[in-house]
Amino acid sequence: MDNTNDKLNSTKEESRRKFLKNIGLVGLGGFAIGAALFSAKKFEEVKKGKNIRLLTADGNVVEVDSVHIKSVDKDLLTIQQEQGREGIVGRSWVMVIDLAKCRNARKCVSACQEAHHLRPEQYHINTLQMQDTPSTKPYHMPKTCQHCDNPPCVSVCPVDATFKRNDGIVLIDNERCIGCRFCIAACPYSARSFNWFEPKDAETFADVVYDVELNVPQKKGTITKCLLSADKLRKGELPYCVSACPNGVFYFGDANEDAVTNGTTKETVRLSKLLTDNAAYQLYPELGTKPRVFYLPPKNRLFPYTENEETKA
């Protein structure tokens, strides 16, 4: 009895399998035909595009098939993010700050804050009143992000929002930043600032496409920091702070070329010679962060030290 049952079951099983197989084949065939028809239709649609006249960036009028036109806005963000992450190939940016020349004009600060839409208390660059020992004279020190080659902020970022580019710049993508502020905790140079509220002029710039190399428009709840004016560098110009300085404090250039240019005098000098002749140093090199910003000690100062009222504390 059991035996016959088994047999019966097995034949049933077989016919069911066959049936399923057939169904499968029919289904597959149907799908293939459908897909073919669909793609043919797509192809037809592509061919039916309209020609549109456009003005190119260099002033020529061209005709372009409308199907090739994509929304620029969306792409611009992606393009900027992609090139922003890659950096400028073959470059190795460095900054040299000559402390002997700084008289705390704070033109670097204001130029920077204007370019990056920062509130007055938000700094990418700030001038600090420093005194190394009680018996030495105080001096003014412009302080930017040090663009470390071993950046603690980049290590701790959980979402790759802040990153190191191949030209040495540490950038922040505020379309990615989740606002955890681990990078603020990690940075020994207090280089980072946060958008605690809606950023300055947020409404005015609401429609501007985000430029990762300028970090504009700023976004509430994300980090902002010095970018060494990556947008200017792409245009072959000096950073905002460097060209704003009236006193020749900043040198900026490419370590691969071994040349840096003074932002005020526009004089270009050999980087290695500048660093050697003036006994250049870095901030807290013992932390192993390998900064890209060098300081020339405040010797033979051009200006006497004047204390800034608001920074006496």
Add this chain to the structure above:
Amino acid sequence: MEHSDFSSKIPTKIGEKLFSTVNLNIKFHIWMGFLSVLLLACFYAYYIQLRDGLGVTGIRDFVSWGIYLSNFVFFVATSLVGMLVSSVVGLSGKKWVIPITRIAEIIAVAFAAVAGLVIVSDMGRPDRLAYVFLYGRFASPIFWDVTVVTLYFGISFLLLYVTLIPDLALGAKFLKWRPKWLLWAYNLLSLGWKGTEREFAILKKSIRILLILIIPMALAIHTVTSWLFAFNPRAGWDSTIFGPYFVSGAFVSGLSCLMIAMYFFRKNYKLEEYLTDKLFDNVGKLLVLVSLVYIYFNINELIVPGYKLKTHEAIHLRELFIGHHSVLFWSVQIFGLIIPTILLLFKPVRKPFPMLLLGVMVLVGSWFKRFILVVPVQEHPYLPIQHVPEIFKVYTPTLIEIMVTIGPMVMVLMIITVLTKLFPVIPVWEMAEHGEVKENE
């Protein structure tokens, strides 16, 4: 019929007593109503924070981690008590912990579940939470923290559930006059438990595996949480002993929370026969042990930099010892740690009521200790803080920030309330099995 076979093995006295706490009486509803109103107020505070930005808190560019972060560390710390009681003590064959294993696990599950929300309240862009998984970087300790906290919560939850299964099957016998939906839920969740020998063998094996698995997980969550600080090159955090320092501190705060819960359930649930003086005595001794370890780590953490007085370490320590945070620092160390430890050395103090008071002192101290660990370091970066408003220099939490911090605490109380009202707080089947042990000890 096997069903009654298992439940008939449970002494009626134990079963009825321990199941008597499972009822949603009017007191429960009033309490939950109060907590819900409080929670709504906290949600409103969080709504303001979402609307206006994190600037409604007292944190700014220099002290950018405030009481949200210290609350998170406190939550993770307190949740470690589940692993301490069930695994470390339980696995070493000490049967006296059986009456408190479920309470400890409930505390662990509640705190671990809410810890994640605490950290979300600290995010500038909580809408981008998914990015942590979409773009997660393995090198970031946050990625490790999310992973281990989730795993620890999962294992703690499983441990709570698995040890509950036989009790759920007992519901049919001991919960006769309760609402229908509760009986239905008990029946569903018991997975058709019959109490056969084979089932018990599988159950005990599973519990054992979970108890072993949870040890590395618990150590990992608090070690990784300590690394959120120790990985930063900042004077005061830059320490190699932060892992064990945090773990030992976690046991102190977790046990004090357990002590308070034990007293509460003993009084309000009338469980004097089960949460005995002897049990309090043992937990008191355990707290002395973990506190001594914690004091040892405290001495290490302070005296090593304190002896050398390297520039920035010295500034930090001066702020703690005689500066801006000195009152809080010494109060936490003396009233939250040293005095309770010394008092608990004496047997007359290891009684339920004095231990409630000491438990509150230690728990409050533990919370403020997390504040001391997180905030003061950030007030003194390497470079001076200049050209910024006063609020950037000194951190003071705002009312909104305090409300958003209270919110998760309310949630923890709600979870603990619901779980201890829906299920017996003392494992019934384990008490029946080891009932004779209770007499011996």
